[in-house]
Amino acid sequence: MLGVTDQAPVDTIPENSETEQASALVNKEEDETAACEQPPDGIRGAGKLQERQPPEPVRQPTSDDEYDTDLEVEEEKKTYNLSAHTMYLEVCRTFGLIPVKYFLNNVHSTHLKMRHHGLGAQGAFAISVPLLTNTSVNFLDLADNWLEEAGGRAIADMLKENLYITELIVSQNKLGSEGARYFFEMLHLNTTLMTLDLSENSIGDSCAEELESGLLDNGNLTVLNLGNNDLGDKAGKSLGRVIAENDGIEDLDLSWNKIRRRSAVALCEGLKNNNRLRRLSLAYNGLGNEGAITLADALKSNTGLADLDISCNRIHQQGAEALAKGIESNESLKILKIGLNPLSCVGTLAILNAVGSERSGITLLDLSRIEVNKEFVIREQEVVEAKKVRVIRGLQLENYVIKGPPKRSTGNQSNESFSAVCDPE
Template sequence: MSSRASMSRSPMGVISESSECQGSEVSWSPRNETQSPTGNDDEYDTDLEVEEETETFDMTGRNRYINACKSHGIVPASYFLRHMQDEELNMQHHGLGAVGVKVMSFPLQINTSVVNLNLEDNWMEGEGGVYVSAMLKDNCFISELNIAWNKLGRRGALAVCDMLMSNTTLEVLDLTGNQITDAEAQYIADALNENNRVRILKLGHNQLGDASAALLGPAICENDTVEEIDLSWNYFRPKGAKYLCDGIKANTRLKIVDFSFNGFGNEGAIGVYDILKLNQVLTDLRLSYNRISTPGALLIAKGMEANEMLKILTLDHNPIGVDGTKAILRAIMSENCAITQFDISGVEVDKEFIATKKEFQEGKDVTILHGLVLGDYVIKPRPKKKSAMLFNVPIAEVNAGNLFEHLKRYCEEENVNVVDVLLSLDKRREQRLAATDVISTIVTSGLPITEEQVNIVVSLLSEMENSDGFVDISPLVGVDS
């Protein structure tokens, strides 16, 4: 592990001092912006610290939690009280907010039972991220933390990164969907350089782009602890793909990498070729929806010829073409190849591919998933299916020009607040959003939508994308129901 981390070990964020568990104002700022003018660190104790108790020590933290709730004027969460001594504590979708997370952090500081803590989707925001991070500096039992979909933003992300610099027990960290941007990439890179405990790191559905890749690539190269990393649904394009692949090809610990829903293209496939050729540790590589076409597939096939470790290769919904599918299939048929699952769902193949696949599977236990077989159609009447509709209109009538109009009307019919969420993501009021933000919002909104319909929306958004990956959302503003 490199010791060249640029991040200081001093606290990146602090919570205002209080002698009791009372609702004081929170004042937290990034590193180097709240340094004590006297240089005395004692001035920066957090209000998660309480006065020394005069009563018998509360081993469970139950009394500490109830008193904190009373001080902050909120109702204790009955589910938390019932399960606070369980090994796995699942508090996802409880709408806790920052204050709810704060009072929960008091008992968790001294809790010795909880190992797996799930706080997904609780609207913690940056303030809640600060409280959880402060708690984890004291708790030395929690090894798995899920704080996905909490809108942590810059403030929360920096607090988490600072915690990682000193925490020695956390092994699994899920930061999916937290509006983490390029501005926080340096702190993530520093944490990767310094932390020697985290094995699984999930950063999917964020706003990391090529600038982040330039920092994360070298950090991934030097990290010798992380075994699985999820970078799906970000803004990594060909340039960023090169940085990331350069880091991964030299890494000696990573086993699972998820690059799905980025925009690698054929240039990015060059980096994938290097990984397959040079890395003999990786066992699972996911490249779904990355705009890789036939030339890129041929490179990947060439890399597979030299690879003896990869077991799962996922390339579904890439336009790799019939020639690309056959090239990769021939490559994985090598005697030294370890592939057990090859996924090109949504990609058309021909009868030659099917014949070769059948021959291959007779001698080896391997799962191969693919799309339609060209020249093997049976023409017969098809009954109308519900999946032939999108947003309550026939799929044939939905196109890139009217997608958002139909989406808005459908959301009003279903009484699902997707439009306001999308508009709230447009912080600069430019009436444009990243296509990945649009589809992730739709998928997680609760709308009744099938996988087939999601694929159609993804395809239409791809047509609408500008070169920078953004789409025009002005129809969401100007269309009336």
């Protein structure tokens, strides 16, 4: 049996040990509380707090983490950092197209001339994707690429967003009325395009309303070419209203269309209220005498038109004499092209006299393939010397004396009569 002295130490040691442990635990909690109340970085004592905080364990990336990180970086490049070359090549790969080397080499230049490349509708869509955000190209020539309606839509949709292209040529692309309609609708949104060439696209009259609406809503377009598009009476009347109200267009080409009679009169009426238009081509239409008379009235009040082409328009002597009166009182017109019209010798002389008048400002008179008489030639020399006018005309008709046929006879007498008529004096 153990004594008391042997058991006492055993009982006191656990008590003292528990007390010390409890005291140490209280002191540790107080220290941690004091440490949490230390000021933030930059204030005195902040360095001690940072020394007390243990460093966070470094987490080693797993194979899954590395795969996710690479995928995210790659997606970010595709979304934000794709170059024009990359976008174009990806679209070509999607549609199975052969990339056009010229486009890849010149997509960052200011002028992009891609005539006769055979792009087609899919090729037009392929280049429209990188051009959507392109900031370098300001001149785009896509003439004769067989774009048709779908390709025209791709280019027109691109121009709704692109604010850097100022000149566009899409002539000879078989757009038709539906393809052209997309470009007319684009004019409502685009505010930077200044030159638009839609010539030789068989547009017709069916989209005349869209043509009128787009041009009236757009005040930035200055050059418009609608030549050789089968534009008829409906389009002519719409364009007459456009000319009367649009204050932006300075150069309008309507040559090789079917603007005749009433539509020609309506179109020429628009010139009375327009002093912004500088060049107008109505060559190879059908103005006739009615259109010429209306045009002459417009010239009396118009002060802006400087270049007028009305070649081959079925204008006869009556129309020529009316035009002469309009030219006499117009000081702004500098170039008049009126060749290939049956003006007659009287009509051509009337126009020449008008050009030689005091108020007329014409410096070039083009009467190509119109024959003139001797009286015209004499007056021409006077006008050229007095006003330094350049005159282009056809051949001069001489004052021929037409003799009757030789009398019928036999033998040598017949030959003698024939020679007497034909031999020069």
